[in-house]
Amino acid sequence: MLKAVIKKRAFEDIVKQIRNLIEKEKFKRGDQLPTERELSETFKVSRATVREAILSLETMKLVDRRQGDGTYVIASSEEALVQPLAASLFHEKDDLIDIFFLRKIIEPEIAQLASGNGTPEEINELEEILKEQEKEVLNGKNPIGTDSEFHHLMARMARNRILERLLLALYDLLSKTRERYLQTEERKQKSLLGHQEILNAIKKRDGPGARQAMRRHLEEVEHILFNKKKGGGKRSSIPMEESRHNIKV
Numbered sequence: 001m002l003k004a005v006i007k008k009r010a011f012e013d014i015v016k017q018i019r020n021l022i023e024k025e026k027f028k029r030g031d032q033l034p035t036e037r038e039l040s041e042t043f044k045v046s047r048a049t050v051r052e053a054i055l056s057l058e059t060m061k062l063v064d065r066r067q068g069d070g071t072y073v074i075a076s077s078e079e080a081l082v083q084p085l086a087a088s089l090f091h092e093k094d095d096l097i098d099i100f101f102l103r104k105i106i107e108p109e110i111a112q113l114a115s116g117n118g119t120p121e122e123i124n125e126l127e128e129i130l131k132e133q134e135k136e137v138l139n140g141k142n143p144i145g146t147d148s149e150f151h152h153l154m155a156r157m158a159r160n161r162i163l164e165r166l167l168l169a170l171y172d173l174l175s176k177t178r179e180r181y182l183q184t185e186e187r188k189q190k191s192l193l194g195h196q197e198i199l200n201a202i203k204k205r206d207g208p209g210a211r212q213a214m215r216r217h218l219e220e221v222e223h224i225l226f227n228k229k230k231g232g233g234k235r236s237s238i239p240m241e242e243s244r245h246n247i248k249v
Contacts, residue, residue, distance in 0.1 A: 010045050014053035015060075022062060022073060033063065033071040096174070097226050103170050104218045107151070110158045110167065111198055111214035112207040118157035123203055126153055130195055137188045144182055150195055154202075190220055 021027045034042065039050045054071055057063045062075040118126075133146035148171060155164040182188055194217030201209035 009052075010043070010049050011053040011056065014039070014043055014045070014050065015056050018053070018057060019060075019062060022075060027073045029073055029076050031073045033073065035070065097222075099170060099173055100218075100222060100225070103167075103174070104215065104222070106163060106167055106170070107154075107218060108211040108214045110155050110160075110163055111202070111210040113158035113160060113163075114154045115202040115205055115207045115210040117159040118154075118202060122153065122157050123199075126150065126157075126199055126202065129153065130192070130199055133192055133195065137185075137192055140185075142182050143188060143191070147182060147191060147195075154198075187224065191217075194220060 018027065018033070027033070033039070033054075036047045036050045036054075039053075040047045043050065054063065054065060058065055058071075062073065063071050064074045065071045129146055129149050133143045133150065136143040136146060151167070151171070155167045158164065182191060194213070197213040198210055198217060201207075201213050
C-alpha cells in the first residue's frame with residue numbers, strides 16, 4: 001500500500017552540506033571534521049542527528065570515524081561526486097557484464113576525445129605512466145595502480161566532466177574484478193600491449209584509431225572475464241556482488 005511521504009530529515013541536509021564542502025575541497029582528504037558538539041551547535045540540531053549524518057557519510061565512504069580521535073575525511077573531491085552517482089545508477093544485483101558493457105560504450109569515446117583534447121604535457125604523462133606500468137610488470141607486481149592512472153588521465157584529457165565522473169563510478173564498481181584480471185603474467189602483458197596501442201594512436205592525434213584500440217583492449221578483457229567469444233557468444237549472468245567473490249580470472 002502507498003504511504004504518506006516522509007518529509008526530509010535534518011541529517012540528510014547535514015550530509016548534503018558536508019558532501020558539498022568535500023566536493024569544493026573546503027574539506028580535503030585527511031582533514032578532521034569538527035566535533036559532534038561543534039556540529040550540533042553549528043547546525044542547531046541534536047547530537048543524535050549529527051551522529052546519524054556522520055554514519056551516513058561513513059557508509060558512503062566519505063569519512064572515517066576513529067574511536068577516541070574524531071572523524072576524518074577519507075575521500076577526494078572527485079570521490080565525493082562519484083559515490084552518490086554510483087549509488088544512484090547501480091545496484092548490487094546488477095549483472096557485472098551489463099556494467100562492463102557500459103564501459104565499452106564510454107571508454108572508446110573517451111580515448112577519441114583524449115586524442116584531440118589532450119595537451120602535449122598530458123600525453124607525455126601518459127607515456128610515463130606506461131613506462132612505470134612496464135617496470136611493474138617486469139618486476140612481477142600487479143600494475144592495478146598504474147593501469148587505473150592510465151585510464152583516469154585519459155578521462156581528464158577528454159575534457160568532459162560527466163564522462164569522467166561516470167568512468168570513475170564504473171571503475172569503483174569493477175575494481176575487484178580488474179585486480180583479478182591483472183593477476184597472471186600473460187594478462188599483464190596483454191594489458192600493457194593494449195595501452196601501448198591506445199597511446200600510439202593518441203600521440204598521432206588519430207581519434208578513430210584511439211577509439212578502435214580502446215575497443216580492442218576492452219574486448220580482450222571482456223573475453224577473459226566472461227569467457228565470451230569476440231563479437232558475441234556466451235554471456236555470463238552473474239550479479240555484480242557475487243561476481244566480485246566468485247569470478248576466477
